[in-house]
Amino acid sequence: MSESNFKRFVEVGRVALLKDGPQAGKIAVIAEIIDHTRAIIDGPTTGVPRQSFPYKHLTLTPFVLTKLPRAASSGIIKKQLEKEATVAAWEKSSWAQKRAAVQKRKQLGDFERFSTMILKKKRRDTVRKSLAKAKKA
Incomplete structure (x- = not known):
């Protein structure tokens, strides 16, 4: 079986850049996958409220929060973001x-x-x- 060219997948913990809406240009974390077109995103440290968001308005970044449970609360996501310094890594x-x-x-x-x-x-x-x-x- 050949290796895939794709490295960024829609997964729980993936950090995504919002392309559309009032928070366009901010980053958020995928907290839960709803279906093949939408996910629940949350950005407790970036000012993005927890909401359902379509994939077509997201750009996946190379950053992933490790060991993030499915449907994690905002508090858990915030702790994990601070622990891994993901926002600082994004800004750099x-x-x-x-x-x-x-x-x-x-x-x-x-x-x-x-x-x-x-x-x-x-x-x-x-x-x-x-x-x-x-x-x-």
């Missing part, structure tokens, strides 16, 4: 950092975008000059 991940950078870029005004462009030009010029000097030597 490159995925979360890229999302934060995009969000920050969306908040920029005209002058900030202009200043960023000027700084990028300066950096590009410096890199180009140092590369030319290295090629000469």
Whole structure:
């Protein structure tokens, strides 16, 4: 039997990123699987209330809470999240950092975008000059 290409499965304890709804952009834990289209999610440390949520509005992350029982209460999920420092690991991940950078870029005004462009030009010029000097030597 061949190895599966898929590594992220819908399972109890899987941390998921919400794509839609009022809590879009936050992470939550799958507490219970209802059927093939919905799960009960809970995010006691991220401000996501316990609710039924469709899979099509979730993005599965590589993080999983180990040994989380089925239909675990919010208190148990909160303790497990704090014990394994999952939220901190998410915030350190490159995925979360890229999302934060995009969000920050969306908040920029005209002058900030202009200043960023000027700084990028300066950096590009410096890199180009140092590369030319290295090629000469």
